[in-house]
Amino acid sequence: MTETAARSIDGLKDIPYPSATSGSEYVSGWRVSVTLLTLFLVSSISQVDRILPFIMAEAIKLDLSLSDTEVGLLTGVPFAVCYTLLSLPLARAADRGSPRFVLVACILAWSAMTAFGGMAASFLMLAFTRFGVAAGEAGAFPAGHAIIARKIRPERRGMAIGLFAMGMPMGAMMGFAAGGAVADTLGWRVALIGAGAIGGLIALFALVVIGPMAPLRQAASGESFLRSSARLLAAPAFRWLFVGAIAVGFASAPFYAFAGPFLIRVHGFTASEAGLAFGLLQGLMGIFGTLIGGRMFDRAVQSGTGRVLGPPAILFLIASVTTTAALFAPAGWVSVALLVPGMLSFAFMLPWAFGAGHLVAGRGNEAQATSLMMVGSGLLGPALGPLMVGMISDAATGAQIPNGLALGLLTVPVASVLTAIAMLIANQRIAASFARR
Structure with missing residues (x-):
């Protein structure tokens, strides 16, 4: 797929784009x-x-x-x-x-x-x-x-x-x-x-x-960054990417905020044991996920089908199942092992989500697409996700329901499923735009 072709994805051809360079800036x-x-x-x-x-x-x-x-x-x-x-x-x-x-x-x-x-x-x-x-x-x-x-x-x-x-x-x-x-x-x-x-x-x-x-040359539109952001969000493919980013925030923020306390409270880990187990695995999955995810995204783009979001969606569905099982696993080491797909899904998603956002936005709008994805994943989820988990946990504990924190953390697999659904819809939208060209 060429960069010029990417400009017309999903009805964004009316956005004023900078002139493409000849590629002389490529290193x-x-x-x-x-x-x-x-x-x-x-x-x-x-x-x-x-x-x-x-x-x-x-x-x-x-x-x-x-x-x-x-x-x-x-x-x-x-x-x-x-x-x-x-x-x-x-x-x-x-x-x-x-x-x-x-x-x-x-x-x-x-x-x-x-x-x-x-x-x-x-x-x-x-x-x-x-x-x-x-x-x-x-x-x-x-x-x-x-x-x-x-x-x-x-x-x-x-x-x-x-x-x-x-x-x-x-x-x-x-x-x-x-x-x-x-x-x-x-x-x-x-x-x-x-x-x-x-x-x-x-x-x-x-x-x-x-x-x-x-600076890239651009058509004189006088359009503010807020208006151009609204135009980008009006494109169905990017809008579903944005919804997926919001869902990721609601999945990842509580996951990282409460996974350690969960292992300590439910399975009797010490703080150092929880930190070592969770921190080391999260780091390794982060490195592996971003590298493999980036390479696989390149191959998906080069296929020319426009189906560039299927693998992360599938991984989020798998992670939703394993995370749910981890919350009710009888042994601590089993719970930690079942949390690994969730750790991997968050890292694996990064190159796919940002890369797909760049494809939809087109040349000269990559930073804006990244920014909007960051707003989606970094605002509502981190602000409200851990609060929701804490409120559910407190309510369950107050009602004398055992393992209240696990019940609160069920918001993580639910948000993971919603992420997968949003990514699959965005994937279909992008693929359809490729088929029309």
């Missing part, structure tokens, strides 16, 4: 590897900076005399709202201007705020720096995907998106391991300042490696 040889390494480092350090307060929460709470509510505010709903909503204008800037400039500016912004967080003397100052981290990170993924679309040839983009996404589980593993070790030996402030300094170095590396990128 080749060792530059491909260096570009992807750079984006992997960006994704990794963004995840490290985001999750450091989780592993260091007790030390921060003690040092600044914070309440649990204040700790929750540092990493909860306000962070999610700031991160997801700011991604839209930053994605627009990456699509219409220089994604390299947007990416480097965002890295410098969140790295500086991470370092300033290590100097915070109060809750308000630390909260301000976390909002700054969210604002900076909001543009990283959209700009990174825009760079991939401009620098990496179409037949390798699924793998490129997978490598970029692989930085998330790698960053989480490094953040929990290195962040905890540094915090225990040198203190949480040194950990934040050190992470900010590393981010600054990566920003300079990205500035040199990626190289100048001229």
Whole structure:
């Protein structure tokens, strides 16, 4: 499938698109590897900076005399709202201007705020720096995907998106391991300042490696990013992708928030045992899922049928069954093993969902498509999903129903089924548009 053909998918041909380039920006040889390494480092350090307060929460709470509510505010709903909503204008800037400039500016912004967080003397100052981290990170993924679309040839983009996404589980593993070790030996402030300094170095590396990128020429439409987002969401294929992203958020957020407490409460795991079992498997599944998912997506696109979402939909259906079984398994090790398909499904989905979104949106709108998918998965699910699980668990416990947390966590397989349905409908829509061409 050519990039020009992708512009007409599912009725989006009326959107004003930038002029296609001749492909002269595509990199080749060792530059491909260096570009992807750079984006992997960006994704990794963004995840490290985001999750450091989780592993260091007790030390921060003690040092600044914070309440649990204040700790929750540092990493909860306000962070999610700031991160997801700011991604839209930053994605627009990456699509219409220089994604390299947007990416480097965002890295410098969140790295500086991470370092300033290590100097915070109060809750308000630390909260301000976390909002700054969210604002900076909001543009990283959209700009990174825009760079991939401009620098990496179409037949390798699924793998490129997978490598970029692989930085998330790698960053989480490094953040929990290195962040905890540094915090225990040198203190949480040194950990934040050190992470900010590393981010600054990566920003300079990205500035040199990626190289100048001229803005794409576009038709003079004067259309705002909100209106263009509405037009994209009006396309049936992308609308179902967006619904699937929302469902993923309701599946993944409670899964990661309560899987550890579930193993501790129901199966008697210690915190270290739950963290080791769940954290290690989640990291490995994240690496495996993003890489294999990216490669399989490339093959699906090259088939020319337009059926580019079937495998992740099937995996989510399988995960819904195994996750349900895990919640009522008699032994802890059986429960952990049955949670693995769920871990894999979330990582495997990333290159498929983003790649399909890019196909539907067309050239010059990749960052905006990524941003909208991030809004779908990162706003409602993380804000409401864990709350729903907690309310169901509390109600079941109050009614003296055993294993109340497992009942609450049934929202995860339900959301997984809804994700699969949305992906299958989007898959049918995209395939139908291919058949009409």
